[in-house]
Amino acid sequence: MSTATRKTWLSRRASEAEESVTLAMTAKANQMKEKGIDVISFSAGEPDFDTPEHIKKAAIDALAKGHTKYTAASGLPALRKAIAAKFQKDNGLAFDPAQIVVSCGAKHSLYNIMQAILEEGDEAIIPAPYWVSYPAMVKAAGATPVIVNTEEKDGLKIRPEALREAISPRTKALILCSPSNPTGMVYSAAELAALADVVAKNDILVISDEIYEKLVFGVPFASIATARPELKDRTIVVNGASKAYSMTGWRIGYAAGPKEIMAAVGRMQSQSTSNATSIAQYATIAALEGDQGCVEKMRQEYAKRRDYIVGRLRSIPGVACGEPQGAFYVFPRVSALYGKRHQGQLIQGSVAMAEALLEKVHIATVPGSGFGADGFIRLSYATSMEKIKEGLDRLERFVRELS
Numbered sequence: 001m002s003t004a005t006r007k008t009w010l011s012r013r014a015s016e017a018e019e020s021v022t023l024a025m026t027a028k029a030n031q032m033k034e035k036g037i038d039v040i041s042f043s044a045g046e047p048d049f050d051t052p053e054h055i056k057k058a059a060i061d062a063l064a065k066g067h068t069k070y071t072a073a074s075g076l077p078a079l080r081k082a083i084a085a086k087f088q089k090d091n092g093l094a095f096d097p098a099q100i101v102v103s104c105g106a107k108h109s110l111y112n113i114m115q116a117i118l119e120e121g122d123e124a125i126i127p128a129p130y131w132v133s134y135p136a137m138v139k140a141a142g143a144t145p146v147i148v149n150t151e152e153k154d155g156l157k158i159r160p161e162a163l164r165e166a167i168s169p170r171t172k173a174l175i176l177c178s179p180s181n182p183t184g185m186v187y188s189a190a191e192l193a194a195l196a197d198v199v200a201k202n203d204i205l206v207i208s209d210e211i212y213e214k215l216v217f218g219v220p221f222a223s224i225a226t227a228r229p230e231l232k233d234r235t236i237v238v239n240g241a242s243k244a245y246s247m248t249g250w251r252i253g254y255a256a257g258p259k260e261i262m263a264a265v266g267r268m269q270s271q272s273t274s275n276a277t278s279i280a281q282y283a284t285i286a287a288l289e290g291d292q293g294c295v296e297k298m299r300q301e302y303a304k305r306r307d308y309i310v311g312r313l314r315s316i317p318g319v320a321c322g323e324p325q326g327a328f329y330v331f332p333r334v335s336a337l338y339g340k341r342h343q344g345q346l347i348q349g350s351v352a353m354a355e356a357l358l359e360k361v362h363i364a365t366v367p368g369s370g371f372g373a374d375g376f377i378r379l380s381y382a383t384s385m386e387k388i389k390e391g392l393d394r395l396e397r398f399v400r401e402l403s
């Protein structure tokens with residue numbers, strides 16, 4: 001074929017893939033930092049704490065012992081056993097290690113699951129605001145994301161009636177995230193039970209992203225997999241080491257669910273990445289089986305920051321902020337400020353808002369549009385209290401300068 005007739009070397013999937021808006025904002029902020037600009041970053045989706053020492057030591061020990069070779073593609077048997085024990089202890093969920101696949105981060109788990117269950121013509125229901133990667137992953141599997149908007153009066157959580165209405169004969173799965181990125185909202189057991197009733201009456205699966213499970217403030221964590229007995233066989237639970245143990249760079253995520261589905265996930269992974277990094281798997285055994293005091297220490301610190309940041313945001317005119325009960329994000333509504341100008345620059349929409357905040361007062365946030373909610377911006381408080389204080393001073397100044 002001559003180059004004149006070839007339109008592109010890229011596949012349709014690759015052409016349509018969008019860059020993650022979160023990573024794009026972080027990259028822009030980093031470029032400014034490299035130029036010596038004092039940027040305060042509220043954009044990163046990762047804990048600011050170091051990985052706890054005993055976990056690092058387990059990786060060093062694994063290295064010293066020569067555990068540097070391929071492991072079983074779906075993960076070390078000892079790790080899958082530790083994960084099964086975690087599900088039993090924390091969630092009351094009994095999984096056989098054969099129902100568990102360890103992947104290179106929860107993002108990889110989610111990607112594999114979608115590849116394993118979705119295809120052309122399928123639909124996956126995603127409540128908005130959603131984590132940026134869900135629609136992209138659904139599309140990458142050839143399926144169609146069906147976005148269901150939620151309302152602030154419902155805590156930005158999907159209502160059972162809205163779920164019922166969104167289900168069609170093509171629906172394959174509901175993708176649920178609690179605690180939520182980006183809103184920080186946490187579904188209660190009763191709310192999950194009401195959603196589970198709808199799921200149980202329809203022939204659909206649930207992908208339950210529970211990566212922020214350990215980061216809840218004053219409310220209990222509940223999994224939809226336990227909301228109704230029927231749901232256990234319909235839910236694929238996703239979790240990982242990144243957020244709870246501050247191990248984002250180690251790239252360990254895992255999923256558990258119905259045997260047939262998880263076997264397919266394992267087969268697909270065996271033909272792509274194979275196993276997650278061996279020494280990171282050993283480190284995760286130590287994380288899961290070791291003292292959980294480190295998680296609690298980090299959780300308490302996040303809770304203090306959340307209280308501070310919510311209080312400050314609520315005191316800024318034009319900014320409306322609900323109280324997140326989990327994760328490490330706040331998702332204030334800033335749409336009351338749209339249409340105003342900062343030093344002549346029109347702020348219309350969340351992208352313009354995030355860009356102006358970065359350029360004018362050097363704070364990096366993430367526009368809500370990336371999460372399917374343009375009226376909002378996301379701020380991560382996985383950064384020191386000192387930086388949070390300074391960043392909020394700047395945000396407040398920026399808002400006061402709007403006209």
Ligand SMILES: Cc1ncc(COP(=O)(O)O)c(C=O)c1O
Binds near residue numbers: 045104177180181209
């Ligand atoms: C909701 C949600 N799910 C999954 C992930 C992926 O985490 P991991 O680092 O384990 O790939 C993230 C990370 O930002 C997330 O926010």
